[in-house]
Amino acid sequence: MFKVFLLVAITASLFPGTVQLHCCIPSQLETYIDELSFVPGGRGSTVVQNMSYDAVTKRNAFHVFGDSIHDEYDAIIDYRANMSYSWAKGVCNVTYAGPFHEICFTGGKLVRKSFMGVYPDIIKLNTYLISSERFRWSITVGKTCTPVELRRQNDDFLNLMRFYNMTVGIRDESVFTPPKICSKKESRVPKTFQTPLFYRSTAMRGQFP
Ligand SMILES: *[C@@H]1O[C@H](CO)[C@@H](O)[C@H](O)[C@H]1NC(C)=O
Ligand SMILES: *[C@@H]1O[C@H](CO)[C@@H](O)[C@H](O)[C@H]1NC(C)=O
Ligand SMILES: *[C@@H]1O[C@H](CO)[C@@H](O)[C@H](O)[C@H]1NC(C)=O
Ligand SMILES: *[C@@H]1O[C@H](CO)[C@@H](O)[C@H](O)[C@H]1NC(C)=O
Numbered sequence: 056m057f058k059v060f061l062l063v064a065i066t067a068s069l070f071p072g073t074v075q076l077h078c079c080i081p082s083q084l085e086t087y088i089d090e091l092s093f094v095p096g097g098r099g100s101t102v103v104q105n106m107s108y109d110a111v112t113k114r115n116a117f118h119v120f121g122d123s124i125h126d127e128y129d130a131i132i133d134y135r136a137n138m139s140y141s142w143a144k145g146v147c148n149v150t151y152a153g154p155f156h157e158i159c160f161t162g163g164k165l166v167r168k169s170f171m172g173v174y175p176d177i178i179k180l181n182t183y184l185i186s187s188e189r190f191r192w193s194i195t196v197g198k199t200c201t202p203v204e205l206r207r208q209n210d211d212f213l214n215l216m217r218f219y220n221m222t223v224g225i226r227d228e229s230v231f232t233p234p235k236i237c238s239k240k241e242s243r244v245p246k247t248f249q250t251p252l253f254y255r256s257t258a259m260r261g262q263f264p
Pocket of ligand 1: 085107227230
């Protein structure tokens with residue numbers, strides 16, 4: 056006899072959306088994020104990163120893993136000090152951080168309750184929908200607003216972010232300390248820092264529907 060291992064068992068029920076979403080992700084967490092993007096006629100692209108997010112000290116650090124398409128790099132956005140650093144291959148770019156926004160979701164309609172995992176390790180998930188002029192957003196969160204999946208799409212674009220291996224709290228504060236190469240004066244470049252999409256799209260309260 057063999058056992059059937061269900062890696063992901065999702066049971067879903069659809070029901071009218073009356074419950075509104077309003078929550079902020081845990082104020083301190085470490086997580087991995089896979090970000091998949093698809094455009095018609097193009098090849099899908101995946102970016103894998105891990106991130107430490109600290110709304111208490113207003114700092115965010117992430118590491119983007121390199122692959123055949125993307126270069127590896129690290130970044131720290133220290134909003135408290137209004138400084139951001141990104142570095143790769145011994146070169147560090149330093150610029151301003153701009154204002155800090157907590158990552159919160161508002162205004163979504165509950166469209167699905169589901170369950171993920173293998174018994175007895177089952178977690179309950181809620182999925183909310185938000186429609187803006189340009190995109191349809193689908194936001195799946197677990198208990199205490201832990202992000203599980205963010206989907207952003209329109210007729211010819213899909214962006215999917217999956218969060219996994221997440222822990223609440225910051226175990227390693229050192230991720231927020233920039234390396235020595237970042238304190239060299241010549242590394243300061245007056246350029247606008249490209250924050251990762253997850254941050255761009257969710258952190259800007261005004262912009263997030
Ligand atoms: C990403 O994960 C690596 C390996 O576990 C770890 O060394 C690094 O500190 C993490 N980076 C962030 C920003 O959490
Ligand atoms: C640093 O800035 C240069 C010039 O704008 C850019 O080409 C490079 O990708 C940046 N590196 C990182 C790690 O942000
Ligand atoms: C960060 O520094 C820049 C340049 O000095 C400044 O224009 C901006 O207002 C500062 N932002 C915050 C949030 O302090
Ligand atoms: C999960 O996270 C821990 C700590 O951040 C890290 O050491 C480990 O490599 C991660 N596992 C995977 C599969 O990414």
